[in-house]
Amino acid sequence: MEKVEKGTLTAQAGPDPMLAPGHSYATVTDKIAAVPLEVGWPKFWIVGFTIAFSILMMLLATITYLVLKGIGIWGVNVPVGWGFDIINFVWWIGIGHAGTLISAILLLLKQQWRMSISRFAEAMTLFAVACAFLYPALHTGRPWVAYWLLPYPNTMSMWPQPRSPLLWDVFAVSTYATISLVFWYVGLIPDLASMRDKAKAKFAQVAYGLLALGWRGSARHWNHYEIASLVLAGMSTPLVLSVHTVVSFDFAVGLIPGWHTTIFPPYFVAGAIYSGFAMVLTLAIPLRAWYKMQDFITMKHIDNMCKVMLATGLIVAYGYFMEAFMSWYSGNLWEQFMFKNRTTGPYGWAYWFLILFNIMVPQVLWLKKARANVALVFILSLVINIGMWLERFVIIVTSLHRDFLPSSWGMYYPTKYDWSMFIGTMGLFLTLLFLFVRLLPAISIFEVRTLIPRAEKGGSH
Amino acid sequence: MRKPLYGLMAEFETPEQLVRAAEAAHHEGYRKMDAYSPLPIEELHHAMHIPDSPLPKFVLAGGIAGMIGGFGLLYWIAAITYPLNVGGRPYNSWPAFIPITFETTVLLAGLTTLVTLVFLCGFPMPYHPVFNVPRFKHASRDRFFLCIEAEDTKFDLQRTKEFLRTLHAHEVAEVEI
Numbered sequence: 025m026e027k028v029e030k031g032t033l034t035a036q037a038g039p040d041p042m043l044a045p046g047h048s049y050a051t052v053t054d055k056i057a058a059v060p061l062e063v064g065w066p067k068f069w070i071v072g073f074t075i076a077f078s079i080l081m082m083l084l085a086t087i088t089y090l091v092l093k094g095i096g097i098w099g100v101n102v103p104v105g106w107g108f109d110i111i112n113f114v115w116w117i118g119i120g121h122a123g124t125l126i127s128a129i130l131l132l133l134k135q136q137w138r139m140s141i142s143r144f145a146e147a148m149t150l151f152a153v154a155c156a157f158l159y160p161a162l163h164t165g166r167p168w169v170a171y172w173l174l175p176y177p178n179t180m181s182m183w184p185q186p187r188s189p190l191l192w193d194v195f196a197v198s199t200y201a202t203i204s205l206v207f208w209y210v211g212l213i214p215d216l217a218s219m220r221d222k223a224k225a226k227f228a229q230v231a232y233g234l235l236a237l238g239w240r241g242s243a244r245h246w247n248h249y250e251i252a253s254l255v256l257a258g259m260s261t262p263l264v265l266s267v268h269t270v271v272s273f274d275f276a277v278g279l280i281p282g283w284h285t286t287i288f289p290p291y292f293v294a295g296a297i298y299s300g301f302a303m304v305l306t307l308a309i310p311l312r313a314w315y316k317m318q319d320f321i322t323m324k325h326i327d328n329m330c331k332v333m334l335a336t337g338l339i340v341a342y343g344y345f346m347e348a349f350m351s352w353y354s355g356n357l358w359e360q361f362m363f364k365n366r367t368t369g370p371y372g373w374a375y376w377f378l379i380l381f382n383i384m385v386p387q388v389l390w391l392k393k394a395r396a397n398v399a400l401v402f403i404l405s406l407v408i409n410i411g412m413w414l415e416r417f418v419i420i421v422t423s424l425h426r427d428f429l430p431s432s433w434g435m436y437y438p439t440k441y442d443w444s445m446f447i448g449t450m451g452l453f454l455t456l457l458f459l460f461v462r463l464l465p466a467i468s469i470f471e472v473r474t475l476i477p478r479a480e481k482g483g484s485h
Numbered sequence: 486m487r488k489p490l491y492g493l494m495a496e497f498e499t500p501e502q503l504v505r506a507a508e509a510a511h512h513e514g515y516r517k518m519d520a521y522s523p524l525p526i527e528e529l530h531h532a533m534h535i536p537d538s539p540l541p542k543f544v545l546a547g548g549i550a551g552m553i554g555g556f557g558l559l560y561w562i563a564a565i566t567y568p569l570n571v572g573g574r575p576y577n578s579w580p581a582f583i584p585i586t587f588e589t590t591v592l593l594a595g596l597t598t599l600v601t602l603v604f605l606c607g608f609p610m611p612y613h614p615v616f617n618v619p620r621f622k623h624a625s626r627d628r629f630f631l632c633i634e635a636e637d638t639k640f641d642l643q644r645t646k647e648f649l650r651t652l653h654a655h656e657v658a659e660v661e662i
Binding site for chain 2: 048049050053175181186187189192196202206233234239240241247250255256259260262266474
């Protein structure tokens with residue numbers, strides 16, 4: 025008779041467990057650690073990495089040309105001075121938010137299902153932030169002096185403007201990248217020790233050993249470690265909310281119709297989590313199939329992620345509705361024109377596709393059958409990724425291309441370099457991701473161990 | 486001549502056995518000991534009477550330093566060294582400084598967490614005597630270990646070994662330095 029001890033972490037029993045039955049500490053460790061240590065170079069990895077790496081080379085070629093010629097090779101010009109660079113920056117930063125949500129907010133809420141997906145969701149955060157970072161740095165036109173954005177004593181005797189949301193953004197994004205890296209690394213330490221102890225090759229032992237810092241699973245260390253994780257989660261939670269809030273301030277603090285609204289911060293944060301979960305699903309579904317990780321990333325995980333998408337998608341829908349309502353209710357001529365232009369103007373098609381992709385189609389997720397259909401969920405995740413990209417396109421381009429005076433109206437057309445740079449960042453993202461799954465345990469081993477039911481067989485004291 | 490001993494290491498199969506063993510060892514009067522497990526076990530902290538980690542105090546100090554430093558930097562830029570008169574608005578426009586002050590608070594508190602964790606654990610420590618036990622590599626996989634250190638005043642090779650055997654230890658090994 026198995027009696028589950030009170031107060032210990034246990035996997036949920038039932039038809040949709042968070043960990044397939046029949047696992048022990050040893051099998052969990054062996055199976056997850058085998059991906060970097062024993063699986064080696066499967067065909068899908070080589071093919072996938074080759075494609076991703078080729079796209080990354082396209083990015084490097086684009087950046088080289090960009091640095092040589094200047095940002096005139098992009099489609100940005102008066103009146104649309106913010107084009108793909110800011111659209112893609114916001115898109116990538118938003119994608120990163122799901123990783124922190126899963127690792128920090130769900131940790132504080134004691135959601136055990138986060139454990140098997142947190143590691144690679146956090147990796148996804150780091151890589152998405154790396155992609156996002158490229159855009160503002162290159163948009164300065166002189167990326168070699170991008171450090172001018174930081175406040176430091178210099179011979180020009182100049183300082184950045186601390187009242188500007190653009191400087192807030194510098195601090196928010198760099199803090200976010202740093203703390204995400206710290207959180208990710210701290211989470212990796214016990215698993216790096218497992219990898220060190222399991223590795224057979226000398227090089228792998230030394231490399232994992234150095235990174236593990238000498239972790240030996242001491243109870244005294246776990247004591248510090250658990251509180252450190254909790255503290256980091258506690259800090260990352262407001263941090264992640266602040267990052268997209270500050271990103272939305274880049275717009276909301278400006279006076280442009282369609283940007284100057286107070287709903288932007290919550291609506292941007294919800295949109296970020298929405299797109300981030302879509303990206304987690306886009307990555308998790310093929311990964312679990314290729315590496316046969318269905319035991320760890322179960323249908324329960326997919327189901328929960330779909331529900332989070334559904335909820336955040338509805339918050340986003342509320343944001344769209346409020347934008348429409350406020351443009352009417354404010355009685356402001358420019359706001360009303362902006363909304364009319366956004367829905368029926370030259371970029372009206374983008375708005376209606378965004379409504380279709382972000383609001384209409386994902387309503388399928390109300391059905392349990394739809395959430396249980398992995399192929400459908402995968403397609404939906406792609407649809408939402410595109411929808412959220414269109415949202416940023418609509419917000420940025422439709423507000424800018426109709427200036428206050430009709431004499432300064434214009435159109436924005438991305439050039440081939442805009443596209444090669446955007447697709448190129450996907451190459452960077454996927455290259456880093458392929459290297460990550462090849463070199464590090466993609467699922468947190470020690471956290472999955474805590475999901476194993478701890479059965480107490482008649483204690484004797 | 487025998488090599489000096491670091492301690493005696495007992496191996497257990499389940500977290501519950503380890504917790505009970507640690508409890509019993511503490512009850513028996515052993516103080517210089519440590520338990521090793523592949524996953525955090527909350528009950529173990531109580532069983533071994535491990536004091537609460539001082540880490541949060543360091544983090545709080547780091548966060549306060551980040552807050553004061555961040556706000557001070559902005560105040561110094563905007564009001565002292567590089568004042569810009571924007572339509573006669575005050576130089577110390579503190580509400581506009583809050584977002585960056587928040588970020589520097591989190592940044593310093595987060596970095597302090599990492600540094601303090603590494604410092605409190607005594608890392609990096611690539612060598613430790615417990616690694617000399619061949620079975621110890623299972624401590625990061627599926628086994629649970631309790632090591633009573635030779636420095637403990639109650640430590641006696643024979644008696645401690647027998648004591649550990651009474652705890653249903655799977656195996657008791659001598660840990661060489």
